[in-house]
């Protein structure tokens with residue numbers, strides 16, 4: 001195998017990049033950067049994979065690339081992927097707080113783009129409130 005892990009029809013690949021990020025392609029490949037894996041504990045890594053699975057599950061049949069950090073027009077897509085990740089984490093008996101913790105680590109990493117920090121703040125705040133309420 002070429003360093004990719006099989007996960008049903010999805011595959012996880014480690015991307016040789018020191019910046020912390022994750023992305024997913026519509027062919028089912030989820031990429032986790034080396035920088036991300038250095039920052040995350042096991043539950044947080046699961047939360048990031050859950051977020052990327054959230055993109056792939058909610059965009060089945062559409063082609064594209066999605067990411068942990070969002071980007072243009074990120075709000076709806078990112079909130080939807082975050083919500084699916086929370087459900088997946090609960091099913092796996094992992095605290096869904098691992099997701100806002102993972103996002104905070106990415107936000108606070110010096111390599112993360114400044115223009116994405118406000119969006120990450122909003123998602124962390126929304127997730128923390130939603131998880132506390134449920």
Ligand SMILES: [Zn+2]
Pocket residue numbers: 051055066067068069070077078081
């Ligand atoms: Zn995303």
